[in-house]
Amino acid sequence: MEERYQPKKIEGKWQRIWEENESFRVGEDPKLPKYYLLEMFPYPSGRIHMGHVRNYSIGDVIARYKRMRGYNVLHPMGWDAFGLPAENAAIERGIHPAKWTSENIAYMRDQLKKMGFSYDWRREFATSDESYYRWEQLFFIEMFQRGLAYKKLSTVNWCERCQTVLANEQVEGGRCWRCEEEVGVRELEQWFFRTTAYAEELLRDLDRLTGWPEKVRTMQRNWIGKSVGAEIIFPFVGRDGSLNVFTTRQDTIYGATFLSLAVEHPLALELPQGTSQQGIVRGFVERMKKVSQARRGTEEVEKEGVFTGAYCLNPFTQEKIPVYLANFVLMEYGTGSVMAVPAHDQRDFEFARKYDLPIRVVIQPQGQTLKPEEMTEAYVEDGVMAASGPFSGLPSAEGREQIANYLEEKGWGKKDIRYRLRDWGISRQRYWGAPIPILYCDSCGMLPVPESELPVILPRDVEFSGEGGSPLAKLPEFFLTTCPKCGGPAERETDTMDTFVESSWYFARYASPDEDRRPLDKARVAYWLPVDQYIGGIEHAVLHLLYARFFTKALRDLGWLKLDEPFTNLLTQGMVIKDGAKMSKSKGNVVDPDFLIERYGADTARLFTLFAAPPEKDLDWSDHGVEGAHRFLSRLWRFAGQHRQALLGVAPDLDPPGLPPGLAALRRLVHRTIKKVTDDIEERFHFNTAIACVMELFNALSLAAREGSATAEGASLIRAGLEAILVLLYPFVPHVASELWESLGNRRSLEEIPWPEYSAEALQEEALLIVVQVDGRVRGKITVSADASDEQIETEALAHPKIQGYLQGKSVRRVIQVPRRLVNIVLEG
């Protein structure tokens, strides 16, 4: 055994052993409880970063721990391999995306292996593999046939830099989630997945995801954005038809003094025809359309509008009210038109003040009477209905209910529910993605590629000009084909799928990655799914995590899955921060995992990232902290080396007879540490405190060993303590733990060793330290035997000389005792 801790010499050895023994290979075993642990798979960008190291270190602790607890653990890894950076590399450096991707994968796979993560590598795949995306194409076709995938012309988010469309979820604060370019709009024929068909279920099932952070559930709830209200019909005055509006505040209908339309509304230009407003409206619409949607979405723009010349009838008041265009009304939400109640909606209030429109108070707050001319802002809370005909005097919540019913009785409208969630736009005008398996035939129209002709293979030989437009659209060999129905000429769809589609079902594919006749082997999927623990960054709260939930439900309805939710428990780990900012290339504050592994070893990298903060919090990078982690492992190594000879022939015994009191305390500490580490892992994944208490145990063990353990009992206990440390540390630092374990002459490897149990009996202290307070302040401590009664403890506490000093001349009012922990003596006055 080397005297110095040299991780490089041992880490490779253990990684080889794990690989040769296929230590982490798993299959279905109905006799064992299964545990599916998954970390979000990486995009093969080139090399792993600290975020990956952290994510996968957290996962590996859980995987190894669960195996030790007797679970059959599925812990796979793969590659989210389609995506823009590969294509950009092709444009910028002339490397084919496939080559770039596979080279990156090879390098990163090697890095992950060097970290010692316990994956079942036999299940590895890349989503750019034909054997993967072919099944995605099958799903697409099945979804198309069920109306869950459809094509429509629509206004979409367009990223000029990425030269492609973005889904709503992929626009963050008006910017592209990937490159931060400001997002514009385009009118395009686009493929969509009908996520809205599952809006209600996606919302409802959030309540069942009790293993998810509340924050993520809230974000998804807000994203889905359910609004319960009513659609109300406002008939036009002087022309046929009506404007239908959606509102959640039908209780304010008597205060609706005008209507507002989005400038994109189909009637926007039609209504003013023949009125004097015609020219004004046209000018307004053109001016507004120039303001990008992105800007309108992010900044509060001054409210502006213009009268259309048209009027509608408020069905409740029978009043003729004007129809305006307003720049703040969104065409994409509701019906693109709203009833304006200035007194009770802030936007309408501002608008009405600006254009001098009537403000009518119809909801009065409890015990107050609002007057329109005195109001400085809208009153948007609930209250009591006023000036509302037969509904006056009703609480507004009840009024909402009654008005909604009344609407339906009268045929003036209906109850309605709207969602903010839109359908998922999945067309991408780029090359490096899964081709959408659709054909266009002049005579037969649009039709799916027959299943027998799948996959539609992404061709290799393409030109990467970077001039925009998909390379596939310039490749007649690809898109020219024949119609499977009539045999005539047909063209293929040249858009590819959003890469979030791949990550929406990869977790299911891991259950049967070798299945080559169908996407999923239902028996194996049934055994492994759902994922018991999923781990990844919070940044996917409403991207990947929402899409994957949708896809799971869709695949369930297509008969491929038998579950409602893919991820039972979710852990969102914090970011890695250095010098006050997220580690990123652009900030120039990255720490390279390769450097870390080379210099300190994988175990140190793992230990530091796990020790520095609990997983859900941000991790503040500290080079000194890394040194500290390395120093701890070095000390452990040295300790084992120094005592190795003395311990080699000794059987570990945590409870040898006749232990002197000092060593009995050590024995108790071993049990306490086992309990603490177990609880910290089991209950809340707080690895930092788990590691801290193993360090404490090691400190105590070092002290005990130094202070004489020459006896046989002492040696047995030292050995037992050291072994406990190695077993407890194994999930965190598996290489060094394995090496030291082996160096003690143990034949069975740590992979075969179960997680230690602690004994409740051994936790019992024979003496108790009781804190004594006077008036709530700590004034002394007493030691009593473990079987002392409350009365005895109280007597002893009162008798304590120091306490006596505080009692001089005062009388004791009462004594409060926390059994076996604390006595508080409360004095008079």
Added chain:
RNA sequence: GCGAGAGUGGCGGAAUUGGCAGACGCACUAGACUUAGGAUCUAGCGGGUAACCCGUGGGGGUUCGAGUCCCCCCUCUCGCACCA
């Protein structure tokens, strides 16, 4: 603006149920060993010179007892942001 979370030594963080605030680690200080120390070991390490007092963003409250519970305020981070 709305919603969520956080604020504890010089730093990262602990205190899981209202019961010894600061575990563990880093940094720092002193000493030992040493040709040397950016190695290792030992000791110290919230503040106030001290019995003792003060101390968990600030102010109030509940309680025998509050980092922890309640009310008000401040600051920071994240998410959403004209969604009718």
